[in-house]
Amino acid sequence: MAELVANIPIAVLMAVIGSLVFTLIGVVSGTDETATIAPLTLAVILLGVPPAGVFTFFLAGAISKHMTHAIPTMLLGIPGDTTAVPLLEEADQLRALGVPHLALRKAVAGALVSAVIAVPAAVLFAWILSPFGTLIETWAPWIFLLAAAGIAYASKAKFAGVLALIPFTALVLGLQAWTAGSGVKLATSYFLGIAIGPMIFDLLRVLVPANRTAMRRAEPSAVFLAPPVKAAVAQGGRRRRWASSPFALLDRRQVGAVAGTSVVSSATFVFSPVAMTVLMGELVRGRIKQGYERLTTVLTAKNGTTESTYIAEALIPLIAFGLPLSPVAAGPAAPLFNAPPVFSTDASTGAHTNLSSFLSQPEFLVFGLLSVAVSALIAYPFVMRFSHTAARFVVRHVSHEAIIAAFTALVIVVSLWEGGIMGLVVTLTIGVVSGALIRALKLHAGVLFMGYYVAVLSVPGIVKMLG
Amino acid sequence: MRSDPAPQAQPEPAGEYLFVWGDTVVGRRLLIGVGIAVLGALAGLYGGQAVFTALLADAKLVHVWSLITGILGSVAAGIVTGMLFRPARTVTQDATGxxxxxxxxxxxxxxxxxxxxxxxxxxxxxxxxxxxxxxxxxxxxxxxxxxxx
Known part of the structure; x- marks a missing residue:
């Protein structure tokens, strides 16, 4: 208890920093979670920030990003990040109805309600699963294999996704053997390669003359920026307030839909956040009779699910197993499990010294709720007050060339930093292959993150088991 | 940072734009942006490494700080490219019909x-x-x- 109290100042400070940074990053469309959250969390860990601060930086950052990612999605019709893609259909229809700002406020209110529910729900599910932790650790190699195959089959690629895992895993194993020959061990380079794969693939594709012809456009892309709505219809005339309560923006049925989908999606922690977001939307869709209310409720529940899946998929593997047994734990939260020399998870034995070794269950709950509270004080009012200004700034002043430049530089920095020229070669190789698989086979990055873990956890574990 | 309210993309000859990673870019500008990215990344990573090697004795800390300066170099590359080139997109704010x-x-x-x-x-x-x-x-x-x- 004394240690928990002593860690509160650093936890608050890092939550504020994480929330501020990712509130701003979230506004920029296309900023993938893994490509942004993982490297910055890694830097925070390696700087020696105490575990409580690392956790609140990560969680407040993820929660804040999933609030502000709604800004480009609702106002511009461009997904803010990967999990925002399933929101586009409802966002487009509500934009067409002329109420995008109302949609935005409802989506963000749903995110806040969902985050408040998901933290205790995830801790509860982790507590239920904890007694099976040792058993699960023993069987982890097989569980990873089954989870990877299940996640691949649940993607749009279906059975082709499961088959594609075989060459992808073989590629990772081959690259690992190649770098190990020179004493180089890589982790973040793989995550970044997978996350930024589609961009790397497109940059390569544009160099091919025949492709370039197909990629040419006579006109620049046209973006419709929804005009600001004069009346804040759901705020009951209290427009001068800093930010409305989520309960003023959502009716009882909408709060119920968000609460229900948050709990369900917190329990299903091994599935991809994008798949769960789609699934929860469909679950709600069939239950609302009136068209407009159905649209706003589905949107609210979907954005809530982007929060709950991220929170649960990070918390449950940390608390119950100490192993990255979910797409989020294997992707954006990967540095919480593997950030040598601070955190490590042994591939062959399942032994680990990672964030789970330093924080207790009550600490995860308290610091988790603290992260939600800080995001509610920073990202939530930011969306309510400055969403239109922020969206207008991004669409008018931030060129796509600038976004590509920043991510290209990030790929170079992280891979060179981790493994020198070998790191760069690995990131480019994984990036090109991942981009091709994502584009051609409609796989999502979560499948490939699991493929990476099959290579580093399942294969050595199974080989050892089989003698 | 510019403060003009509505800079629009300059008219380009037909087919001048390329659709890359979900949005349109101008090929020459993309090439320059990638060049700036390479420079920003290398300057941030290895420049930071050189500076902190002179300031700190602990090699591990130098390694960590070079990652931070590298990330800052990446952000700087994005900002410089953003300041050089306006977005290749048109923005409309017409009310919904x-x-x-x-x-x-x-x-x-x-x-x-x-x-x-x-x-x-x-x-x-x-x-x-x-x-x-x-x-x-x-x-x-x-x-x-x-x-x-």
């Missing part, structure tokens, strides 16, 4: 769940529709749906 609203309501009516009735909506949803001026659009669609079965 009534025809577009009606089309969306028709899409809802044609969906498997149907349009439903305004009476089935919560008081909050009905207030939102009223204040957005959409109630007549839904009433009209409901009427049409009733008349055509």
């Amino acid at each position: 009534a025809a577009r609203s009606a089309a969306v309501v028709q899409e809802m009516a044609a969906s498997p769940q149907g349009l439903g009735t305004l009476e089935q909506a919560s008081p909050l949803s009905r207030r939102e529709l009223d204040e957005a001026g959409l109630t007549p659009v839904f009433e009209e669609a409901q009427r049409t749906e009733r008349e055509h079965g």
Whole structure:
């Protein structure tokens, strides 16, 4: 208890920093979670920030990003990040109805309600699963294999996704053997390669003359920026307030839909956040009779699910197993499990010294709720007050060339930093292959993150088991 | 940072734009942006490494700080590219037309769940529709749906 109290100042400070940074990053469309959250969390860990601060930086950052990612999605019709893609259909229809700002406020209110529910729900599910932790650790190699195959089959690629895992895993194993020959061990380079794969693939594709012809456009892309709505219809005339309560923006049925989908999606922690977001939307869709209310409720529940899946998929593997047994734990939260020399998870034995070794269950709950509270004080009012200004700034002043430049530089920095020229070669190789698989086979990055873990956890574990 | 309210993309010859990673870019600008990215990354990573090697004795700390300076170099590359090139996109802020609203309501009516009735909506949803001026659009669609079965 004394240690928990002593860690509160650093936890608050890092939550504020994480929330501020990712509130701003979230506004920029296309900023993938893994490509942004993982490297910055890694830097925070390696700087020696105490575990409580690392956790609140990560969680407040993820929660804040999933609030502000709604800004480009609702106002511009461009997904803010990967999990925002399933929101586009409802966002487009509500934009067409002329109420995008109302949609935005409802989506963000749903995110806040969902985050408040998901933290205790995830801790509860982790507590239920904890007694099976040792058993699960023993069987982890097989569980990873089954989870990877299940996640691949649940993607749009279906059975082709499961088959594609075989060459992808073989590629990772081959690259690992190649770098190990020179004493180089890589982790973040793989995550970044997978996350930024589609961009790397497109940059390569544009160099091919025949492709370039197909990629040419006579006109620049046209973006419709929804005009600001004069009346804040759901705020009951209290427009001068800093930010409305989520309960003023959502009716009882909408709060119920968000609460229900948050709990369900917190329990299903091994599935991809994008798949769960789609699934929860469909679950709600069939239950609302009136068209407009159905649209706003589905949107609210979907954005809530982007929060709950991220929170649960990070918390449950940390608390119950100490192993990255979910797409989020294997992707954006990967540095919480593997950030040598601070955190490590042994591939062959399942032994680990990672964030789970330093924080207790009550600490995860308290610091988790603290992260939600800080995001509610920073990202939530930011969306309510400055969403239109922020969206207008991004669409008018931030060129796509600038976004590509920043991510290209990030790929170079992280891979060179981790493994020198070998790191760069690995990131480019994984990036090109991942981009091709994502584009051609409609796989999502979560499948490939699991493929990476099959290579580093399942294969050595199974080989050892089989003698 | 520029503060002009609505910089629009300059007209380019036909086919000058390329659709890359979800948005349009100008090929030459993309090439320069990638060049700036390489410079920013290397300057941030190895420049930071050189500076902190001179300042700190601990090699591990130098390694960590070089990652931080590298990330800052990446952000700087993005900012410099952003300052050099305006977005290759056009922005419109036209108010939504009534025809577009009606089309969306028709899409809802044609969906498997149907349009439903305004009476089935919560008081909050009905207030939102009223204040957005959409109630007549839904009433009209409901009427049409009733008349055509």
